[in-house]
Amino acid sequence: MIRLEHVTKTYPKAARPSLDDASVSIEKGDFVFFIGPSGSGKSTIIKLLLREIQPSKGRVIVADRDVTAMRSWRISSFRRQIGCVFQDFRLLPNRTAYENVAFALEVIGKSQGVARRVVPEVLELVGLGGKEHRYPHELSGGEQQRVAVARAFVNRPLILLADEPTGNLDPDTSIEIMRLLDRINRTGTTVVMVTHDSNIVNQMRRRVVEIESGKIVRDQPRGVYG
Amino acid sequence: MRAKYILSEVMVGLWRNVTMTTAMIITMAVSLSMLGASLVLYQQINTMKDYYFDKVQVSIFLKDDITPEQRNALESQLSSDPLVKQPVIHETKDQAYKKFQQMFKDAPDLVAATKPDALPESYRVQLKDPKQYNAVALEYGTKDGIEEIVDQSKLLSKVFGVLGAAQNLALVLAVFQGLAALLLVGNTIQVAAYSRRREVAVMKLVGASNWFIQAPFVLEAMFAGIIGALIASAAMIAGKIFLVDGSLSALASLLTPVPWSRIYLMIPIIVAIGALISGVTGWVTLRFYIKK
Numbered sequence: 004m005i006r007l008e009h010v011t012k013t014y015p016k017a018a019r020p021s022l023d024d025a026s027v028s029i030e031k032g033d034f035v036f037f038i039g040p041s042g043s044g045k046s047t048i049i050k051l052l053l054r055e056i057q058p059s060k061g062r063v064i065v066a067d068r069d070v071t072a073m074r075s076w077r078i079s080s081f082r083r084q085i086g087c088v089f090q091d092f093r094l095l096p097n098r099t100a101y102e103n104v105a106f107a108l109e110v111i112g113k114s115q116g117v118a119r120r121v122v123p124e125v126l127e128l129v130g131l132g133g134k135e136h137r138y139p140h141e142l143s144g145g146e147q148q149r150v151a152v153a154r155a156f157v158n159r160p161l162i163l164l165a166d167e168p169t170g171n172l173d174p175d176t177s178i179e180i181m182r183l184l185d186r187i188n189r190t191g192t193t194v195v196m197v198t199h200d201s202n203i204v205n206q207m208r209r210r211v212v213e214i215e216s217g218k219i220v221r222d223q224p225r226g227v228y229g
Numbered sequence: 230m231r232a233k234y235i236l237s238e239v240m241v242g243l244w245r246n247v248t249m250t251t252a253m254i255i256t257m258a259v260s261l262s263m264l265g266a267s268l269v270l271y272q273q274i275n276t277m278k279d280y281y282f283d284k285v286q287v288s289i290f291l292k293d294d295i296t297p298e299q300r301n302a303l304e305s306q307l308s309s310d311p312l313v314k315q316p317v318i319h320e321t322k323d324q325a326y327k328k329f330q331q332m333f334k335d336a337p338d339l340v341a342a343t344k345p346d347a348l349p350e351s352y353r354v355q356l357k358d359p360k361q362y363n364a365v366a367l368e369y370g371t372k373d374g375i376e377e378i379v380d381q382s383k384l385l386s387k388v389f390g391v392l393g394a395a396q397n398l399a400l401v402l403a404v405f406q407g408l409a410a411l412l413l414v415g416n417t418i419q420v421a422a423y424s425r426r427r428e429v430a431v432m433k434l435v436g437a438s439n440w441f442i443q444a445p446f447v448l449e450a451m452f453a454g455i456i457g458a459l460i461a462s463a464a465m466i467a468g469k470i471f472l473v474d475g476s477l478s479a480l481a482s483l484l485t486p487v488p489w490s491r492i493y494l495m496i497p498i499i500v501a502i503g504a505l506i507s508g509v510t511g512w513v514t515l516r517f518y519i520k521k
Contacts, residue, residue, distance in 0.1 A: 053434075082436035093434070095427055106428075110437035112231060154435070 004162065004193050005029040005052065010061035012047050012217075020059070021047040023217035029195065031161075034188045036204050037197045038228060039214035045197040048214075049166045052195065053085065054078050066161050083111055086155030086163040086192075090170035092147045094139045100126060100150045101135040107154045121157060129153045129183055145176035149183065156187055163187060165196040169203060177203060201228035231441070238445035239452060242421045249420065250453060253413045257457025257507065260406035261499045262464040267399035268498070269465070269491055274392050277485050282359045285381040287366075289352040295374035303372065307352060310368075312361050318353040322346055349376055407506070410457070414450050414507045415514040421446055422518050443515050450511030451504045458503030462496040 006028045013020040021044040029035050037045045050056045051063050054070045063070050066084050073081060094103050104125060105118040126135055129149040139147050148168060155163055165184060169177035181203055188194045198204065204211060204227060211226030212219060221229070243250045289307075291300065307317045320328075325348040333339050356365060362380045370378055422429065432442050473487050 076439070079433075079436045079438045082434065085436075087434050093427070093431060095431060106431065107435040109231075109234060110432045110441060111435060112441075158435070 004031040004033070004066060005195065006062075006064040007048070007051070008062040008064070010051065010058045010063060012044075012051065012056065013059045020044075020217050022051075022058070022214075024061070025214070025217070025219050026061075027212055027219060027222065029193060031193055032188070032191050034185070034194045034207075034209045035196070036207070036209060036211045036226075037195065037214060038199060038201075038204060038211055040199065043214045044217040045199075045214055046166055049087075049164050049195075049197055052162075052164055053082065053087065083158060084161050086158065086160040088148070088151050088155050088163070088165040088168045090167040092139070092144075092151045092171075094147055094150055094154075096139050099136045099138055100131055100142065100146075100153075103139070103150055104154045104157050107157060111158075122153075125153045125157045126150075128186075129156075130179075143176070144172050145179060148172060148176075148180050152180070152183055152187070156192070160192065162193045162195065165194065165198075167198055167200075168196065169198065169200050174202060178206070181207060204228040235441075235444050235448065238425075239448045242425075242445060242449045243452060245424065246417060246420055249413070249417045253410065253417055253453045253507075254457045254460065256406055256410040256413055257454055257503055258460035258464065260403050260410050261458050261461035261503050262468075263399045263403035263406060264502070265461055265465050265495045265499045266468065267396050267403055269487065269495060270392065270396040270399060272491060273485070273487060274389060274396065277392070278389065280485050281385050282382060285355070285359055285385060287354045287356060287362060287381070288379045289354060289369060290349040290376040290379070291351060292374050292376045293346075293349070295350075299372075299374035303352070303369070303374065306369075307354060310365075312356055312358070312365055314355040314357050320351045320353055322348055322350050325349065325351065411506065411510045414453065414510045417453070418446050418450055418511045418514040419518055421449060422515060443512065446515055447508050447511045451508040454503035454505075454507030455500055457507075458496075458500040461499055461503070465492055465495060 007025050010022055010025045011020050012022040023044075025044075025048075037048055039045050047056070051058055052065050052070075054063075054065075054073060057071060061071075066081075068081065070081065095106065098106060101122055104122045105115075108118045108121065109115070123132075123135060126132060129152050131146060131149050131153065134142065134146065137146075139150070142150065148171075152168075163184070168184070169180055172180060177200065184194055184196065185207070208225045208227070211221065211223045211228070213221035213226075213229065289303075291303075304317070304319065307313055308315060322345070326343075326345045329343065329348055330340050354365070356362060359382045362382060366378050366380070369375060429442055469487060469489070469492050
């Protein structure tokens with residue numbers, strides 16, 4: 004499903020590469036943690052998978068497509084197969100939970116009829132039934148992140164990328180979000196999560212890929228933070 | 230649905246930034262009316278040139294003491310000259326005086342003060358090609374019995390010089406105003422893109438197509454361009470009614486008339502130019518502002 008092949012990424016003016024000859028392969032339905040200290044290159048992986056940036060060397064393959072060779076006009080349709088969750092939620096503050104999720108559908112050309120059918124369903128799935136018409140500022144951090152997860156998942160993507168999704172949440176709320184991501188993973192969605200939250204990693208006991216100074220130093224099937 | 234979404238975004242965008250929108254429309258309107266005026270003037274100068282240069286004459290004024298032999302020689306040379314349109318008109322002192330009386334009948338004092346033989350005898354010659362004047366002047370200028378050769382097209386050239394300068398001035402104003410208008414368009418689009426940066430970020434994230442992300446901004450710019458062009462069109466129509474047919478109508482005998490068709494033809498042209506250049510500017514601004 005996802006393959007990094009000898010990927011090196013050096014940002015302009017950077018002394019050393021953010022990723023240095025990293026190779027990793029992720030199968031369909033996997034749940035993978037990328038861990039490592041700040042600045043180790045974890046977030047670079049998310050950006051590469053989304054084709055926000057191009058690697059300096061190597062190939063990135065996502066959903067069986069070589070994104071490094073992808074024409075720029077194909078990027079938008081490619082991204083429809085990928086859901087994304089971030090530490091800062093990235094919700095639209097002037098739209099309700101329902102409208103935030105519906106917006107993601109409308110801007111890729113889905114009708115309002117589809118939105119009316121699908122959005123309540125996915126909000127129910129993430130545990131926000133009854134709070135559809137709250138604005139982000141009326142929701143707790145955990146609830147806001149659930150809206151973000153609902154938005155990422157509403158298209159039933161093949162892959163869900165999560166960049167420190169629990170970074171702004173307290174431990175209990177974090178666990179709830181993790182349960183949600185776990186449930187999404189069980190529907191067959193490949194989940195890639197970047198984190199440095201050792202609690203979470205230790206509890207989940209899923210595959211762990213550790214990065215240090217841009218190099219992959221550990222790849223363990225049922226790992227702990229270590 | 231998508232069309233509705235895009236249109237409502239355009240309206241919200243224009244309204245949120247209404248002072249900027251107004252500034253954009255005004256500069257666009259001024260620039261496009263200058264451009265329109267200069268284009269009309271350009272066409273006008275061309276028709277006037279066709280009209281007048283077809284009629285210009287070269288006047289060969291004769292000395293009072295010219296001998297009949299000299300006159301006959303001149304006349305026969307003129308009537309066989311390949312540069313000259315036949316027939317050549319001969320104007321005697323008497324005819325010149327009658328014409329003078331006719332032209333200045335509103336100024337009887339002037340007519341009274343002028344003796345019938347004060348005006349020179351002349352040949353009125355039309356050239357096949359008015360640009361050949363110098364050859365004619367060279368050929369006849371040194372002949373005996375000739376006082377002076379006057380080329381009307383020289384006078385006309387001065388008139389056209391003034392008109393041409395007016396046209397250039399309008400064009401320069403159009404260019405500078407146009408530049409200001411485009412900078413305003415660019416700025417407005419940047420402000421609009423900034424105020425919608427969250428939406429744009431989410432749209433890019435969930436895979437909205439580029440044209441869908443950019444369309445509201447480009448349409449916003451085009452809308453301002455079109456409104457500006459419509460105002461410019463109204464200004465040109467007003468200019469035709471109040472200026473050309475109004476305060477300048479005294480010059481109607483000198484200036485060839487400006488037909489309405491010429492004004493109407495300008496409207497779609499400047500609307501298209503206004504929409505196109507502001508749309509393109511908006512789009513180019515976005516390319517820099519929202520990368521990929």
